[in-house]
Amino acid sequence: xxxxxxxxxxxxxxxxxxxxxxxxxxxxxxxxxxxxxxxxxxxxxxxxxxxxxxxxxxxxxxxxxxxxxxxxxxxxxxxxxxxxxxxxxxxxxxxxxxxxxxxxxxxxxxxxxxx
Numbered sequence: 001x002x003x004x005x006x007x008x009x010x011x012x013x014x015x016x017x018x019x020x021x022x023x024x025x026x027x028x029x030x031x032x033x034x035x036x037x038x039x040x041x042x043x044x045x046x047x048x049x050x051x052x053x054x055x056x057x058x059x060x061x062x063x064x065x066x067x068x069x070x071x072x073x074x075x076x077x078x079x080x081x082x083x084x085x086x087x088x089x090x091x092x093x094x095x096x097x098x099x100x101x102x103x104x105x106x107x108x109x110x111x112x113x114x115x
Contacts, residue, residue: 008041009033010056018056037061038069067105074098 004027011020022033038057045052057066078094081087 007033008039018058021056021058037065040073064109067102071098071102071105074101 004025006023006025008021008023010018013019021036021039023036023039024030024033028034038061039054041054043052044050061069074094075098078091078098081094082091085091
């Protein structure tokens, strides 16, 4: 059996807010730690039937980057759910929501910036 290891380092400031996030994976093509401004990690606890989540972001993460991050995360969840279930109806619902979310974000940005 092959084992792969993913390592995540989070450097915190004095208020315990993430200052730097970096990660590495033993099966990655990258030799060094990779920097990230945000991360989302979810685990499924089968015994408790609940999701355990860790969502972190640095102060450098801009609001528009967060919207992009969430949009891509939603689309990634749709893709994963499709591979796992082949349920086209629910997969399309997730994709539709993701697109609506992103469109509403862009509209709000345009209003705020009066573009």
